[in-house]
Amino acid sequence: MATPSKDVYFDEELGKDDTSRDGSQQKPYKTLLFAHIQHPPVLPDGPQYLTRKKEAGADQGSGVSEIHQEWAPATKSALKKAGNLYEQHKKKQAKGDELAIREKQESEKRQHALEEAKKVQIQQDPQLPKAIKIRLNEEDPKLIQLRSGKSDKDVDYSEGRGTRVRVTGRVHRLRTQKDVIFFTLQDGYGLLQCVLTGDLTKTYDAMTMTLETSLEVYGEMWEVPPKQHAPNDRELHADYFIVIGKAAGDKEAITTRVSPDADPQTLYDNRHLVLRGENASSVMKVRAALLRAFRQTYEEITPSCLEVTPPCMVQTQVEGGATLFAFDYYGQKAYLTQSSQLYLETCLPSLGNVFCVAPSFRAEKSQTRRHLSEYTHIEAELDFIAFDDLLVHLELVMCRVIEIALANPQIAQQVRDLNPKFKVPERPFMRMKYADAIVWLIEHDIMNTEGEPHKFGDDIAEAAERKMTDIIDRPIFLTHFPTEIKAFYMKKDPQDPRVTESVDCLMPGVGEIVGGSMRMDDYDELMEAYKRVEIDPTPYYWYTDQRKYGTSPHGGYGLGLERFLAWMCGRFTVKDCSLYPRFTDRCTP
Numbered sequence: 001m002a003t004p005s006k007d008v009y010f011d012e013e014l015g016k017d018d019t020s021r022d023g024s025q026q027k028p029y030k031t032l033l034f035a036h037i038q039h040p041p042v043l044p045d046g047p048q049y050l051t052r053k054k055e056a057g058a059d060q061g062s063g064v065s066e067i068h069q070e071w072a073p074a075t076k077s078a079l080k081k082a083g084n085l086y087e088q089h090k091k092k093q094a095k096g097d098e099l100a101i102r103e104k105q106e107s108e109k110r111q112h113a114l115e116e117a118k119k120v121q122i123q124q125d126p127q128l129p130k131a132i133k134i135r136l137n138e139e140d141p142k143l144i145q146l147r148s149g150k151s152d153k154d155v156d157y158s159e160g161r162g163t164r165v166r167v168t169g170r171v172h173r174l175r176t177q178k179d180v181i182f183f184t185l186q187d188g189y190g191l192l193q194c195v196l197t198g199d200l201t202k203t204y205d206a207m208t209m210t211l212e213t214s215l216e217v218y219g220e221m222w223e224v225p226p227k228q229h230a231p232n233d234r235e236l237h238a239d240y241f242i243v244i245g246k247a248a249g250d251k252e253a254i255t256t257r258v259s260p261d262a263d264p265q266t267l268y269d270n271r272h273l274v275l276r277g278e279n280a281s282s283v284m285k286v287r288a289a290l291l292r293a294f295r296q297t298y299e300e301i302t303p304s305c306l307e308v309t310p311p312c313m314v315q316t317q318v319e320g321g322a323t324l325f326a327f328d329y330y331g332q333k334a335y336l337t338q339s340s341q342l343y344l345e346t347c348l349p350s351l352g353n354v355f356c357v358a359p360s361f362r363a364e365k366s367q368t369r370r371h372l373s374e375y376t377h378i379e380a381e382l383d384f385i386a387f388d389d390l391l392v393h394l395e396l397v398m399c400r401v402i403e404i405a406l407a408n409p410q411i412a413q414q415v416r417d418l419n420p421k422f423k424v425p426e427r428p429f430m431r432m433k434y435a436d437a438i439v440w441l442i443e444h445d446i447m448n449t450e451g452e453p454h455k456f457g458d459d460i461a462e463a464a465e466r467k468m469t470d471i472i473d474r475p476i477f478l479t480h481f482p483t484e485i486k487a488f489y490m491k492k493d494p495q496d497p498r499v500t501e502s503v504d505c506l507m508p509g510v511g512e513i514v515g516g517s518m519r520m521d522d523y524d525e526l527m528e529a530y531k532r533v534e535i536d537p538t539p540y541y542w543y544t545d546q547r548k549y550g551t552s553p554h555g556g557y558g559l560g561l562e563r564f565l566a567w568m569c570g571r572f573t574v575k576d577c578s579l580y581p582r583f584t585d586r587c588t589p
Helices: 032-038 076-117 198-202 264-269 278-300 341-351 387-406 409-418 434-443 462-472 523-532 538-548 561-569
Strands: 007-010 048-051 054-058 064-068 164-177 180-186 191-197 214-223 234-245 325-329 332-336 354-361 374-383 430-433 476-479 496-500 502-507 511-518 554-560
Touching: 007 032, 032 048, 032 076, 048 076, 164 191, 164 234, 180 198, 191 198, 191 214, 198 234, 278 354, 278 387, 278 409, 278 561, 341 354, 341 374, 341 538, 341 554, 374 387, 374 561, 387 409, 387 476, 387 502, 387 511, 387 554, 409 561, 430 434, 434 462, 434 476, 462 476, 462 502, 462 511, 502 561, 511 561, 523 538, 554 561
Parallel strands: 007 048, 191 234, 430 476
Antiparallel strands: 054 064, 164 180, 164 214, 180 191, 214 234, 325 332, 354 374, 374 554, 476 502, 502 511, 511 554
């Protein structure tokens, strides 16, 4: 490190602060501080620190070049400043060395304790009552008795005080105290706090327990002591446990893989782990409850709707060719469906009102928070109705679905936890015609995408639509959109042929969650619509035939489940409402 000479050189222009330098004239350091670190000042005959700087000077030609000064001792002020910094460096290094020593001692102590823990073996006591296998959400008092009060023993089955149970699950929360380990198990059905004491805490498995480790635990059910908290105000005092599958820890720990401050793409890459979190799993449980509620609602309303299962592979378009996913189907061109609506219409004559719950696909390169490339589409078609009947049906279905879902106390609590501000909508929903919405947007200085005031014929953009909905702060049926901006099959309003009998249901915080309309029921009008949008009617022969063989006034709608869920659970993006979201550039995992 040091040179034989007592002179140490540093050059702020040409030097480098690294150990490849030795402080000689040929290999000077860059800073005086680094020179002090490598060659500490020692009184009275410590090293002398010399430096030089570039200065301008004339060369032999007509230009100006830079030459170096001769080596000269560092100034007193520079030495004083470097000396102060060097003293700070020594203190910091001493603390670092002390910390390293302490960490090494702790590591050795920990390693020794783990080696000793491997010698601790636990076995089930055959004298204990037989354990009852239960799910973590089991609360039947006929099956489980909770022990209360105090005891000198951590586990005491005398006088039948507490039921001995056997549970399985994964460690969802973990807290270690002196001689006690608390962990909360999760099994997808519920949560249960477990307590390890005595020799159980001294085992190798207990001392190396990690989040998401799967366990089988035996023990006595207790009431939680006063002023303490645990799921369902109960806990299991363990008398035996087995590790079924140990989860990774340290750098591979789940909290490292999916930390709360991770960027969105990392969280989507690790969606399989994110789903283990309370928020993500709660959203999926509310989603399942909504699907059950929709099916129940369609069955109980009058007239009821029959569930059908249309195909996902099609050769026709519904919402425009630009958003079709095309693929080769045995040599023929085919697409993933944008909507099952056309097929549902064909069911009306023989099956009555129908609905389906099926995936729809949109090859729309949109990065907004409410768009997915694949989403769950709840669609229905209703026969022999007028436009107002469609609106009444829609608000009835949505309100009844919410009522059914929230009748489940667990789902109601999850919705409250996810979205404390959620309000059950009141009927009737606000009705607003498109033309009136344009006036409203102008009056409130909400511009269109070109930064200009809205005008009749504009396709109201998502941002403007959501801003209007949030200001009004209640569900809105936005109706009677211009023919030019809606799908070819939508029926024109007999009172105003410029517009269609169409509706979008807008919800605060999300915007559009439902789109529907009356369908053209006149053969000639439909053929003219094909021509207007330049669609060859030949592949649609089966759809057109509905107008040839006993046509009827009918209408329907499509509801995006993920948008409905985002509104109800207060999620910022619909991507959080899909099990494994598919959107632009995302098809994994």
